[in-house]
Amino acid sequence: MKRFYLSLIAIFLGGCLLAQEYVPTPENIRAREEFSSHRLGIFLHWGIYSMYAQGEWYLSTNNLDREAYSAAAGGFCPSRFDPEAWAKAFKESGAGYVTMTSRHHDGFSMFRTAQSPFNIVDGTPFRRDALGELTAAVKAEGMDMHFYYSLLDWIRDDYPKGGSGVAKDASLADYDHYFEFEKAQIRELMEQYHPSAFWFDGMWDHDGEPDFPWRMEELYGFIHSIDDSCLIGNNHHRAVMTGEDFQMFEKDLPGENTAGFSGGQQVSETVPLEMCETMNWAWGYRVEDQAYKSVRELVHLLVRAASKGSNLLINIGPQADGSLPAPALDRLRGLGEWMKVYSLTVDGTAASGIEEQVWGVTTAAPGRVYCHILKPETLPAAGGEAVLVLPLNGRVASVRNFATGASLPWKADPAGFVTVTLPAPSSDAIDTVVEIDLRTK
Numbered sequence: 001m002k003r004f005y006l007s008l009i010a011i012f013l014g015g016c017l018l019a020q021e022y023v024p025t026p027e028n029i030r031a032r033e034e035f036s037s038h039r040l041g042i043f044l045h046w047g048i049y050s051m052y053a054q055g056e057w058y059l060s061t062n063n064l065d066r067e068a069y070s071a072a073a074g075g076f077c078p079s080r081f082d083p084e085a086w087a088k089a090f091k092e093s094g095a096g097y098v099t100m101t102s103r104h105h106d107g108f109s110m111f112r113t114a115q116s117p118f119n120i121v122d123g124t125p126f127r128r129d130a131l132g133e134l135t136a137a138v139k140a141e142g143m144d145m146h147f148y149y150s151l152l153d154w155i156r157d158d159y160p161k162g163g164s165g166v167a168k169d170a171s172l173a174d175y176d177h178y179f180e181f182e183k184a185q186i187r188e189l190m191e192q193y194h195p196s197a198f199w200f201d202g203m204w205d206h207d208g209e210p211d212f213p214w215r216m217e218e219l220y221g222f223i224h225s226i227d228d229s230c231l232i233g234n235n236h237h238r239a240v241m242t243g244e245d246f247q248m249f250e251k252d253l254p255g256e257n258t259a260g261f262s263g264g265q266q267v268s269e270t271v272p273l274e275m276c277e278t279m280n281w282a283w284g285y286r287v288e289d290q291a292y293k294s295v296r297e298l299v300h301l302l303v304r305a306a307s308k309g310s311n312l313l314i315n316i317g318p319q320a321d322g323s324l325p326a327p328a329l330d331r332l333r334g335l336g337e338w339m340k341v342y343s344l345t346v347d348g349t350a351a352s353g354i355e356e357q358v359w360g361v362t363t364a365a366p367g368r369v370y371c372h373i374l375k376p377e378t379l380p381a382a383g384g385e386a387v388l389v390l391p392l393n394g395r396v397a398s399v400r401n402f403a404t405g406a407s408l409p410w411k412a413d414p415a416g417f418v419t420v421t422l423p424a425p426s427s428d429a430i431d432t433v434v435e436i437d438l439r440t441k
Contacts, residue, residue, distance in 0.1 A: 022220075022243045027229035031196065032245060034144070035231060036272045038096020039306045039346040040335070041146070043276055043315035045101050045283040046130075047108050048072045050320040056284030059106050059154055060164050066155050073108060076124040081322025083130075087137035089324065093332040094339025096347070097144035099199050099313060102131055102189055104148070104284075105164065107155035112192070115184050118155070135193045144196040146231075147189055151202035151214070153178070160212075162205030179215055183222055190226050197231035198223060199248070204237060217243050233274065239266045246272040254308050273310035277301060279328055285317035292327040295334030296430045302335075302346060303372045303431060307361035309351040338430060341403055345370040345433050354391065360431075362390070370402065371434040376425035388420040388434060395438050402433035410436075 024032070045056050051072045052058045059069045090098055103109045109119035111131035117123050120130050135145045154165035157172035158181070189195060206212035220232050220243030231245040240247050247268045251259035253275055254267045267273070280292045293301075298314065305312040316328045339346075345363055352364035360374035371388060373379065379386040394412035399420050401408060410420045418436075425432035 024245060025228040028224075028231070028245060031229045031231050032272050035097070035197070035246060036309075036311070037348045038144075039311050039349070040093065040095045040302060040339070041097045041099060041274070041311055041313040042090045042093070042095045042332075043099050043148075043283075043313045044318060045104065045148075045285075045315060046318040047101060047104050047106060047110060047284070048076050048124075049104070049106060050285040050318060051076055053285055053287035053320065055282040055286040055289075056101075056104055056106075056317075057164075058284075060166060063166055066166055069106070070108075070118065070155060073118065073120075073123040074125070076120070076320070077126045078130070078318075078320060078322025079126075081126075081128075081130060081133075081318075083133040083137035084140075086134060086324060087141045087143070089329060089332050090138070091141040091143060092336045094336050094343055094347075095143065097146055097196065098134070098138045099146040099148055099197075100131060100134060102147040102149050103185070105150045105152055105154050105202065107150075107153040109185070111189065113185055113188055115181055115188070132193060135195070145193070146197040146199055147193075147195045148199040148201060149182075149186065149189070151182070151200055152205040156181075160206075162212075163208060164205055175213060179219075183219065186219070186223060187226065190223070190230065194227070195230065197233065197246070200232070200234040200236075203234060216241060220244065235276075237261050237263075237265055240268045240271055244271065246274055248274045248276060248313075249310070251275075251277055253305055254310050273308070274313055275301075275305050275310050276313040276315065278315045279331060280317075282317060283315055285319050285325070290327065292331060295331055295338070298331060298335055299338050299430050300374050303363065303374070304356070304361050306346040306349055306363045307351060307356065307372070342431065342433055345372065345402060345435075359388070367438050369436040369438065371420075371436065373425055373429075373432040373434065376429065376432060377427055379424070381424050384424055385421050386424045388422065390418050390420070390436070391416060392418040392436065392438070394418060396436055397439045398437045400435050400437075402435040408434065 049056045049058050102111055112121045112129045113119050121127055138145045153159040157168060158174040158178040160173035160175055161168045223230055233246040233248045234244055235248050235250055250261040252262050254273050257263050281289045302312045316324060318324055349363035349365050352362040352369050354362045358378045360372045363370045393416040396410055396418050399408040399410045408420055408422050410418055412418050
């Protein structure tokens with residue numbers, strides 16, 4: 001009987017320990033601050049699917065034979081891959097970090113791993129560790145490296161098939177075995193490359209099974225036990241879960257749901273935010289997809305994200321030969337030109353508390369509000385001048401055009417609004433930024 005009661009106590013205490021709220025360490029908090037100080041990140045979806053040039057979901061959407069698809073690895077030899085050139089292009093775009101697919105849903109690993117021969121070193125004639133080389137190049141440029149890692153696998157038999165992928169023999173499914181494989185790979189990634197963050201994806205694959213045993217808190221605890229500063233995010237389209245360090249929104253700004261992925265996804269007020277979006281349409285390289293967003297569209301997306309206190313993770317799908325598409329490089333250069341002038345108005349800023357206006361958005365830094373005029377044609381104008389009205393309660397010390405430094409006249413009214421008069425911005429301008437210096441006393 002005594003042993004029985006001791007067992008009950010042990011179970012109770014164990015349950016309490018499992019239920020303890022995750023408390024990030026000071027190192028983790030500093031990593032979160034570093035993450036939010038860089039509003040622009042570069043996302044890379046690259047794998048053997050690039051050889052098919054039909055996007056990263058080609059195996060699933062075309063219901064291909066798993067073995068035939070996997071055979072593409074035998075011809076994957078991205079001879080034009082230049083990690084130093086990639087990293088330099090990302091750095092010059094104004095990005096502060098890079099997120100690359102270490103392993104996507106097709107199960108192919110883009111790094112050296114002892115857990116499966118289905119990887120770029122052992123399974124291709126390239127025989128180079130692409131992820132490792134890019135990680136070294138990115139860090140050498142002073143940027144952080146994050147790893148995307150798929151929680152599902154369309155190739156392995158031990159992963160139980162969910163709502164995506166191709167037919168499998170259900171009798172071979174063994175999630176516990178698969179989970180140990182995942183943990184072993186994640187340990188390799190952490191010990192070999194020391195990433196700053198993990199970007200998980202795929203929990204939605206079993207949304208129809210609410211009791212599916214993902215064991216995410218266990219996985220998160222495992223990661224934090226190795227490196228408590230490593231940030232964790234998960235593209236599950238849900239509220240932040242215990243153990244997660246940032247919240248992501250797929251193809252939408254926080255609080256919006258135009259793409260249909262974020263319905264009911266509550267925006268966290270306690271962790272950093274990140275929006276991921278494609279530079280064209282597809283995530284992985286798709287040869288017919290040349291609908292690249294313009295530099296203007298990308299800048300507007302960046303500042304709108306920053307105005308909501310969110311990063312923008314903009315995606316590029318590298319080609320099978322290891323080169324970045326020319327239109328993507330062109331957009332990176334354009335972003336870089338804008339960031340050289342205006343990075344202070346987005347990097348390290350926060351939401352100002354002023355809602356998005358017809359003319360644009362605002363970002364905030366200590367003692368500063370930056371007005372990003374994205375639609376100058378909507379500003380009231382008379383006599384060649386435009387009028388900007390903001391609810392700042394008369395707390396203004398001075399106002400200037402951020403790019404030129406020219407002072408701008410302003411006045412406060414008894415209702416608490418500040419009116420700024422400025423030369424009518426050109427409709428060709430990507431973003432006219434007005435800096436408002438706030439009184440500190």
